[in-house]
Amino acid sequence: MEKFPNLNVIISTGAGVDHILRDPNLPPDIPIVRLVDESLTSQMSEYILLAVLQYHRQLIAYKTQQSQGVWQGLSPRNTANCTVGILGLGVLGLDIAQKLKMMGFSVRGWSRTPKVLDNINCFLGEEEFKLFLSECEILVCLLPLTPKTEGILNQNTFSALPQGAYLINVARGKHLVEEDLLNALKSGQLSGACLDVFQIEPLPKNHPFWAHPQIIITPHIAAKTIPACVAPQIIEAINKSQGGLLLKNTVDVSRGY
Numbered sequence: 001m002e003k004f005p006n007l008n009v010i011i012s013t014g015a016g017v018d019h020i021l022r023d024p025n026l027p028p029d030i031p032i033v034r035l036v037d038e039s040l041t042s043q044m045s046e047y048i049l050l051a052v053l054q055y056h057r058q059l060i061a062y063k064t065q066q067s068q069g070v071w072q073g074l075s076p077r078n079t080a081n082c083t084v085g086i087l088g089l090g091v092l093g094l095d096i097a098q099k100l101k102m103m104g105f106s107v108r109g110w111s112r113t114p115k116v117l118d119n120i121n122c123f124l125g126e127e128e129f130k131l132f133l134s135e136c137e138i139l140v141c142l143l144p145l146t147p148k149t150e151g152i153l154n155q156n157t158f159s160a161l162p163q164g165a166y167l168i169n170v171a172r173g174k175h176l177v178e179e180d181l182l183n184a185l186k187s188g189q190l191s192g193a194c195l196d197v198f199q200i201e202p203l204p205k206n207h208p209f210w211a212h213p214q215i216i217i218t219p220h221i222a223a224k225t226i227p228a229c230v231a232p233q234i235i236e237a238i239n240k241s242q243g244g245l246l247l248k249n250t251v252d253v254s255r256g257y
């Protein structure tokens with residue numbers, strides 16, 4: 001940011017702001033605004049629904065059977081018995097939690113500050129983290145990347161999940177300790193993962209995730225900013241900033257999101 005000495009406001013072109021906060025020359029006291037947009041929220045929920053349902057309805061196993069010409073029904077799974085845990089109950093986490101609940105899944109969420117939500121079990125902070133994890137057959141990460149959440153998807157976390165759990169990471173690559181995921185898949189502690197974000201993006205050509213049969217990879221596309229959808233809120237933020245008015249969706253730099 002040191003290239004821009006006359007900044008009045010910084011507007012992220014995405015929902016996350018970790019790339020901005022990481023700047024060692026970030027000027028203090030300049031407000032940072034992030035995008036909160038229906039088009040981002042609905043894309044994210046669609047992506048997670050797709051990932052949850054392909055796991056829950058055993059699509060990969062059926063695809064393998066198809067390639068072998070096998071006609072064989074697998075044991076059906078009862079949706080009401082399948083608990084999906086959402087790490088982060090913010091704009092995106094809340095939307096997918098409600099949509100999964102509507103579809104009949106048992107849903108729980110984890111956040112930093114207390115929440116009370118209809119039919120969604122809410123867990124709070126580090127004290128309740130293990131309890132939250134203990135029943136998650138599917139774990140979805142929708143946390144912002146902060147010093148507190150970096151590396152949170154690690155061996156300790158995986159070992160607190162029920163055996164054979166499924167991981168969906170759509171937040172940031174640095175939430176995941178990639179080596180720990182490979183080990184958890186090898187040991188059977190996790191049965192698979194759907195990953196949209198990676199420690200290094202683009203994912204290096206020789207990375208073991210590419211060819212891993214239990215990992216689905218997408219190139220950071222879970223929720224992409226659609227310029228026409230978000231332009232009005234960017235214009236509004238600029239106008240408000242110039243008019244000295246209160247800005248929406250500002251970032252609290254001290255908490256990191």
Ligand code: NDP
Binds near residue numbers: 148
């Ligand atoms: P929000 O800021 O609205 O929500 C963040 C949630 O995480 C809040 O519920 C917050 O708790 C919780 N949280 C933060 N820190 C902690 C902590 N230490 N312990 C427990 N809970 C914590 O963010 P969004 O829902 O809008 O977005 C989440 C992230 O998704 C973004 O930061 C971005 O990294 C990622 N993203 C990825 C995209 C992709 O294409 N893959 C696209 C868009 C976003 P509380 O409610 O108590 O504050």
Ligand code: OXD
Binds near residue numbers: 017
């Ligand atoms: C975002 C992203 O944060 O695209 O919006 O990851």
